[in-house]
Amino acid sequence: MIFASDNWAGASAPVAAALAAAAAGMAPAYGSDAVTRTVEARFREVFERDVAVFLVTTGTAANALSLQALMRTAGMVICHEGAHIHGDEAGAVEFFSGGRLHPVPGAAGKLDADAVASAIGRYPAGGRNGRPVAVSLTQASELGTVYRPDEISAIADTARAAGLSVHMDGARFANALVSLGVSPAEMTWRAGVDVLSFGATKNGCWCAEAVVLFDPSRAEDLRYARQRAGQMVSKSRFLAAQFEAYLHGDHWLDNARHANAMARRLADGIVAGRFGRLNTPCEANEVFAILPDAARRRAEAAGARIYPWPPTGDAEVREGETLMRLVASFATSAEDVDRFLAILGDG
Amino acid sequence: MIFASDNWAGASAPVAAALAAAAAGMAPAYGSDAVTRTVEARFREVFERDVAVFLVTTGTAANALSLQALMRTAGMVICHEGAHIHGDEAGAVEFFSGGRLHPVPGAAGKLDADAVASAIGRYPAGGRNGRPVAVSLTQASELGTVYRPDEISAIADTARAAGLSVHMDGARFANALVSLGVSPAEMTWRAGVDVLSFGATKNGCWCAEAVVLFDPSRAEDLRYARQRAGQMVSKSRFLAAQFEAYLHGDHWLDNARHANAMARRLADGIVAGRFGRLNTPCEANEVFAILPDAARRRAEAAGARIYPWPPTGDAEVREGETLMRLVASFATSAEDVDRFLAILGDG
Amino acid sequence: MIFASDNWAGASAPVAAALAAAAAGMAPAYGSDAVTRTVEARFREVFERDVAVFLVTTGTAANALSLQALMRTAGMVICHEGAHIHGDEAGAVEFFSGGRLHPVPGAAGKLDADAVASAIGRYPAGGRNGRPVAVSLTQASELGTVYRPDEISAIADTARAAGLSVHMDGARFANALVSLGVSPAEMTWRAGVDVLSFGATKNGCWCAEAVVLFDPSRAEDLRYARQRAGQMVSKSRFLAAQFEAYLHGDHWLDNARHANAMARRLADGIVAGRFGRLNTPCEANEVFAILPDAARRRAEAAGARIYPWPPTGDAEVREGETLMRLVASFATSAEDVDRFLAILGDG
């Protein structure tokens, strides 16, 4: 009953097998191997257009390099106040890019176009305090919700009209994608996204993230930036092999569908059993539920691993309750979900 | 016949097996897993003292974080002019640490205490142009030679007397270690090294490097620095599992001994057959040989992968010759070495 | 009728005369001149203790270097959300120090100890998102209010208890000082301030700011930092001569008393004449008044230079009104104040 985080899982069987198979033999280093070439082609196929792809080792690095690619002197990145880049990455974006973040609130963990417009308006042209250069949105969001393509477009249009670029932190890209049932293109560049942090670690890989540039003219700078950031893995097929297995056929989408289904099963069970209340809709692989502390203690005593989440503006958390985040992954079993629900209900 | 680099190899069988075994099951993330704890204890055993260990994904990151740990405002790091941090890392040390490098020449790819003293003398106290804060030496060096403990001590004593710290770039740490036949402690902190980049990737891992702090009081800063640099891998047991297998028993030393023996076989064969001349002594797993271009072309035509190396001050490279770097790894076979030698001699 | 800002004034007569007198003759450069020595001694006298003083050219540089002196890796500086370092310096603190700001709200432009404690609490030990390392408070505040020594002490005690240092942005240091009627020591180090940006430009100099370190052991790093930041003026007596005249006798305090008196005259006149309402108490040389737009237009038509200020949480600004900032300086005349008040009342 591990619902602590999707990064408590290991690697999916196909990914593990791909790595084991790749271990033997020699291959050119520093991204010049054949598997990396294959993966780059697969990304073009997945996104139905030319893209520049940079494989890196962590989501933090992917975000920081992505926003470095969009930065200009004294630039600000508008993001949700709950964004991972703001609250969990120790200032990596600021360190890599030399810019700053401008966090804004937003219901259900999401930015909206009005909030973005208002933030942009804080920086009049010719002002002394810097300038907004990009918007970063997280898909799925930090509260387990998902931006619809029209919501992304509305934000991107607002950004673009003011000269800003758009970044998507896709740490849970696949979970959002299968939740919406749209194509990768529809969820990104067709909606106005310029640069994507494409996450694969949480959904079945060991350590495999990518920066995807929809404008390949930014690629030369990013190539140098990745090298300078210590993110150019020498035995590069090691990253590529994970991606090859991950993106083979529907493996990545299947993993995400399973994780989402498990989260849905959790959320539905909590609501149906009246074990607690949902703080935000369950739209991907995370459940944000307000649980009675007694139920939480029972679950923990039974070995469940779950974490509280800082109450956001959305939640009404009463005395004797806690907002908990419950995360499902490709490795979560229906048995564990049901057992957990049974314990919650066993009050 | 791949002698292009030791990073063309994949993962050793025990490392690959350990990763495969770790793929299943759940574990806490961000370095709080049990395997990471085990590996940290193993490092203390290997170095015979308390150390703080930070697992990271690349040698560039290990070097840059190590030197960030030693940096002070406007600080300079004295290094060999051929050092990897100076010529191959796109400015990562400068980017991470905010300091600069002061490269100096030195025979056979090595610094010596006099050159270090002379470089330090370039920055008188109270000067305007910054101050030396650390010396970085590469073990084994970029020209395949190895510092003896007394050479390291001489440099470290010179550094220490002037208030500088000492970093060792141990990308080929194991190769140097077995070459010298000394203990890890003798080659590092007992000789005056403060911070070590401990490389495992080139010697059997996929992607596994560590910063080892012999002064654990620097650990708190480094923990934040690693996070901010995007080097805190979420599924941390993935790095730890590689290290666990790598450092199990003598596996890492056996790998290095094999690689060194293959390099020695190459070097001896070249000298014995008068196929070329050694540019620098073969003391670890690399051979720097001046080969006739005709021999090089024959080898390449037969499928050998070898690279030229920029001539250094040491080499006398004549018309019709090229300085070549030949690198052996744990995965190099004696058959390949002998076949390569036969081709060189087949002129 | 210039109430736009205190930096619209030029230099006071004694400062201008001192510069003119210093123009002739030769003197050592880079801070080794005799006038700089004299000024440093004067600072020790003013603060009644040993201090390290670094003369620089702008308040932004003074703040950024001050906070660089207090920074640690991934560090956060807690400041008021209206602080100049947050809203007006284009990210200078982040750029110089490599750290980030954590802005918090607070009544009347001031932090309080509870808000500081709460911000500190957002960063639990061992957390991933960095750590608070300093509090920065602005004296006088950006809303023209002044921290009493006991308020400073309360904040500093809270900071110190959690291992944080304390910075004071004293762009209007003298104005606050004469407002409180305390000594420079009482308003700074005796209340727990570690580093001070000592502003002289707004109060009579052309271009003269200082970083004052109450812990001189930080001086060596800062000397290098100033040089690297392009803030080491070669003809250093040029800065020193301004400070010498500024700190001679009570000149600096007289200037501040005059400016404060003019602001008080403005504030009192507005209240007495019911021309508008004060947004925040007038405690130094700035008046934040909510004025009817008609009165504002009359004043502007008559040549007054005044600026609106973004409404803060404190102000109740109604339709047809605007929050205006009116700033007095050493060069403001009572005639201008009275003329301005007459126009406001002439509705």
Add this chain to the structure above:
Amino acid sequence: MIFASDNWAGASAPVAAALAAAAAGMAPAYGSDAVTRTVEARFREVFERDVAVFLVTTGTAANALSLQALMRTAGMVICHEGAHIHGDEAGAVEFFSGGRLHPVPGAAGKLDADAVASAIGRYPAGGRNGRPVAVSLTQASELGTVYRPDEISAIADTARAAGLSVHMDGARFANALVSLGVSPAEMTWRAGVDVLSFGATKNGCWCAEAVVLFDPSRAEDLRYARQRAGQMVSKSRFLAAQFEAYLHGDHWLDNARHANAMARRLADGIVAGRFGRLNTPCEANEVFAILPDAARRRAEAAGARIYPWPPTGDAEVREGETLMRLVASFATSAEDVDRFLAILGDG
């Protein structure tokens, strides 16, 4: 007998008078004052074209901002090994720009096109270690020599052909200009210079440097960069007033002609009297002379302030001799020169 440096002088009479005159009255801040507008127009006149001008307080800041304007990720700036940016600015260029320097040797303190081409060749396209993005040359050079326009063009053509930009560190711009007898345009943009650090401090101002962009499209970024660097002086007319007086009529050129004539008088006197040997030709306002130590001691005993200079590759300094740098300024008198020569000859 002060020949220590041209920054030991104060301000010229017209500059001092202009500052005194500007002290009274109010003016808009942050560069929006009328004097700044006038100075910008004067720069356009001086350079016979549109330029963007940014007034700053130090030459180090001017250089660092200039090169920040030309920087790209992991970029290298090729400069002479004796360049001020390499040896005297504590890493300011690296700090501001995030790039690195690639120093190269060159006779008489100057780069030549071949050395630049060779340095560029060290960074093949697609390489891992960064890329050259600019050449920086110092006019007059750190050894008192001057680049002819055709020499500048040759370097700039080489740079341009490889995609690099060209920066000129004009700390002694006027001295070089009057030495060559060419126009500012001929010595800069017509010869291929993109960005100029225009120095006025050493030649009669207190504290007045400018970044001149010959491509005004770079201006928006630089405006933010100056603000973020703490180089936007609030009472901006203070910088502008100095420039207004400096560039009025031929004042700046007259100052430089005088300084050059005094240096020439020194150099000629040393050669004619056989008091020592010139290390490099005297082409601006500096004399690099190898003097017998006995003569040096006599001069110092008589109160002369002169400094030794680290011997460069050019100088043959024998036992009992020292390479000395003797600098003349607008404030140097012929009497001092003659007295100094008499002492040298009085052996």
